[in-house]
Amino acid sequence: MAVPRTLRYYLLRLMRLNASPHSLALGAAIGAAIGAAPTLPFNNILTLIFTLLFRVNLVAGLIGATIFSNPFTFVPQYFLSWKIGDFLFPDRLHWSHIQNLTLQIKESGVLDNLDAIRQLGWDAILVLMTGGLFLAIPCGVLTYFVVYRFSVSFQKKRRERHLLNRRTR
Numbered sequence: 001m002a003v004p005r006t007l008r009y010y011l012l013r014l015m016r017l018n019a020s021p022h023s024l025a026l027g028a029a030i031g032a033a034i035g036a037a038p039t040l041p042f043n044n045i046l047t048l049i050f051t052l053l054f055r056v057n058l059v060a061g062l063i064g065a066t067i068f069s070n071p072f073t074f075v076p077q078y079f080l081s082w083k084i085g086d087f088l089f090p091d092r093l094h095w096s097h098i099q100n101l102t103l104q105i106k107e108s109g110v111l112d113n114l115d116a117i118r119q120l121g122w123d124a125i126l127v128l129m130t131g132g133l134f135l136a137i138p139c140g141v142l143t144y145f146v147v148y149r150f151s152v153s154f155q156k157k158r159r160e161r162h163l164l165n166r167r168t169r
Contacts, residue, residue: 010063014147015154019057025148027057031064033140037132038081043069064143077135078128085131093120093127 017024034046043065051061069077086093101120104113 007067010067011150014060014063015151017057017059019060021148021151021155023055023057024060024151025144026054027051027060028064028147029140029144030054030056031061031066032068032143033136034061035065035068036077036139037136038078038128039132040069040074060147064147068139068143077132080135081128081131083131084134085127085129088130088134089123089127092123097123 014024014028019027030050031047034043034050039046044062047061047065048058051058082093097120101113101116104116110117
């Protein structure tokens, strides 16, 4: 029950920011796209850089990144990124490669297998980031349109409410 309540809290907080609908929507879309890509340790830094670069709302970007990248979404997000990336780059990152490398490390040690570890790391980055890019683009585009529509509607209702309050005084 706490998840929908928290989501509603962040959405209301996003809508109450004083900015143009475009700034809110693009900030949230940038945050959502970065949050949907497997860039976990750098989500906030990348969101900060791109929102400042595009001169859009930073808080909306951070809220978008938080909604799309949280402990409840990490596993499905990385799994889908891996599956999509593995579809595009077949056999670059497979469980059998990881198991073989683990056995080699057990037999001959880490120092003798540094090149294989490095290659597996680059393959993992390639596969996960490519798959994450294919997740990030639709998430960002969808977030832009949803937040833009909601923010236009919310700001319109807010203006009407303020007009009604002024008339009754």
